[in-house]
Amino acid sequence: MNKVKALLASSPLKQYGRPLEVGLHQEGRRLTPQRRKILDLFENSGSGNHLSAEDVHHLLLEAKSRVSLATIYRTLRLLVEMGFLYELELSEGGHRFELASNDHPDHHHLVCVRCGRTEEFENEQVIQAGRIAAEKNGFKLIESTLNVRALCPGCQHNN
Amino acid sequence: MNKVKALLASSPLKQYGRPLEVGLHQEGRRLTPQRRKILDLFENSGSGNHLSAEDVHHLLLEAKSRVSLATIYRTLRLLVEMGFLYELELSEGGHRFELASNDHPDHHHLVCVRCGRTEEFENEQVIQAGRIAAEKNGFKLIESTLNVRALCPGCQHNN
DNA sequence: GTGCGTGCAAAATCTTTGCATACGC
């Protein structure tokens, strides 16, 4: 089994009762093969992954699963609205999506502006800063993300 | 004089010797009427403004200054590269730009996800968090911005 | 069977680019 197929294969333990699947049966929504494949891709690639719509499309194709780009866009948007994915606007050229994992809440991104390499980190004070700013202005906080733009070690050398 | 024209008019005191103008005379660059108009628009609208390329285009049109969108995109990109504007990726639908002011360094954004209302705030601990994350990973820091997504008071009521 | 979801292609956005012309310096 190649790497991409491994990403797509649901582990038997997670096969049933995942909260995402439960949500996809609510309010008239349906759990279609396409949605399950997209879901599995994110779940099995872990929470450190930042995939664009195109990435999802290509990864699925490599695993011999053809899902139209239109469906991918519609599904990604749906999963974001349902709160299962986060939408990131890190670098140029399109949005990226990552699994909204409970292991890993409120993490932030350190992005190399040259090559796009991305590291994640957490910081309690950042979360607090967002909370305080929202309160002061009477806003109701949804989430806060710190984007740190920087040059990674490799790109510093090749400069 | 209407509001938009007021935004466009350079104050006499700032007319000469602004650092941006100096920069626009360097390395073979030219200070054209188009660039000056775009510059003036940002300077006179203050540092709390977040304008898209389309916004700039419309504001200039309202002030009877026709500058092509292509030129606006080229100029905005130039001003970002020169460090005089910051490029923001706050909400859906295109990037926004704001003046990089020294009065107002390293500030962050609180954005209403419903209506797009944006408030700014500063926080020293956020800046430090970015610095620490960059150091830990061997990255060279460029800048860090905290985006807080939230619902503004008005949109909480109309929900 | 009902009606939500999909695929396809076309359209809508947003942004960039090639080329001839204009103009700052």
Place this chain on the structure above:
DNA sequence: GCGTATGCAAAGATTTTGCACGCAC
């Protein structure tokens, strides 16, 4: 006058949408 900047229109890139068909429930 040289060479950069502009305007225009066309091309690119990304994302959305209309419509007929298919399939989850």
